[in-house]
Amino acid sequence: MQLTQAQCEALERDGFLVLPGIFSGPEVDLIQARLPALFAEDHPGNIVERSSGSVRTSMGLQLRDPLIGALVQHPRLIGPALQILGEPAYIQQVKVNVKAAFSGEAWQWHYDFATHHAEDGVPRPSALNLHIFLDDVSEFNGPLYFVPGSHRFGGLSTRLDSKTTSYPLWVCDRAEVAKLVERRGLVAAKGARGTMLIFHDTLVHGSPNNISPWDRAIFSLIVNPIANAPQSPTRADHKHHQDLTAVAPLSDDCLAAPLIR
Numbered sequence: 001m002q003l004t005q006a007q008c009e010a011l012e013r014d015g016f017l018v019l020p021g022i023f024s025g026p027e028v029d030l031i032q033a034r035l036p037a038l039f040a041e042d043h044p045g046n047i048v049e050r051s052s053g054s055v056r057t058s059m060g061l062q063l064r065d066p067l068i069g070a071l072v073q074h075p076r077l078i079g080p081a082l083q084i085l086g087e088p089a090y091i092q093q094v095k096v097n098v099k100a101a102f103s104g105e106a107w108q109w110h111y112d113f114a115t116h117h118a119e120d121g122v123p124r125p126s127a128l129n130l131h132i133f134l135d136d137v138s139e140f141n142g143p144l145y146f147v148p149g150s151h152r153f154g155g156l157s158t159r160l161d162s163k164t165t166s167y168p169l170w171v172c173d174r175a176e177v178a179k180l181v182e183r184r185g186l187v188a189a190k191g192a193r194g195t196m197l198i199f200h201d202t203l204v205h206g207s208p209n210n211i212s213p214w215d216r217a218i219f220s221l222i223v224n225p226i227a228n229a230p231q232s233p234t235r236a237d238h239k240h241h242q243d244l245t246a247v248a249p250l251s252d253d254c255l256a257a258p259l260i261r
Contacts, residue, residue: 001079011084015151016189016199022076023132023194030255031219032134034065035096045095045238050166052103057167059095060238067255068094072221075249077130080198081223084128088246090229092116092127093222093239096134099142104210105165106142109177111150112222113201114158114170120240121232125155127224131197134217142210143188144197144218147180150204156180172204180204223247 001022003011011017038058039046045059061068071077072091081089098104113125137143156176162168189197197218199205210216226244233240 001076002083003080014148015203016146018189018191019196020191021194022196027255028134028193034067038064047167049105054100054103055098057095057097062094070254073250074254075252077221078247078249081128085225088226089223090226090244091241091247092224095220097218099210099216101213101215104142106209107207108164108169108171109206110169110171111202111204118170119235120230122228122230124228125201126228127201127222129199130221132219133191133193133195134219135215136192137190137216139188140212141214141216142207143190144205144207146187147184147204148187149184150180151200151202
């Protein structure tokens, strides 16, 4: 799969791209079927909400499940990623972020490169985040909020927040976010299950609590150029993988292979 010129231009302009209908209902069903067992594991990559005890994010999934191992090499993910990057890349992080119905907590305003640089020593903001919506994502169940074009405005001031939620995060200064939103506006990334989402490492984003009766789970793959590998990693491997093997796409039917049943 390759992006069109118009799609590449939209990604460069806005910092994100929403692509409906990239993964089918049966493919999403296969992914979702793996999650209950993964979430139930006693694994450091399973991080739960402080208030409810529900899984907030589950990380390192390609090392824990063969179907996810195939998914991270799916050509509908890796094809566009390598097209955009234009150079060999490795799998930096794999996770599913969850906002359980009625209890899913917010993700503060942030941009990913702040963490990648401060915690791992990644030199340049070249990584790409590729998402698959595993549930329908609406304005009600905790969608991602993006500040369009914010990837082109340079890094906002950040600080490490280890108190607001159970997941430490380098968060943006609220006054700076307010000024940026006043200038650029806000967009909620919404779509049906199977929608694919791509966004840049410096795009300012966050998401609200989910107080709706509908779950919201999103698969996330971050790929980073091998030439941009971490120089001083401090985080565990499930948060930033140290295997710098170049990722290559599998066949388009890789999720249906017998070996991952």
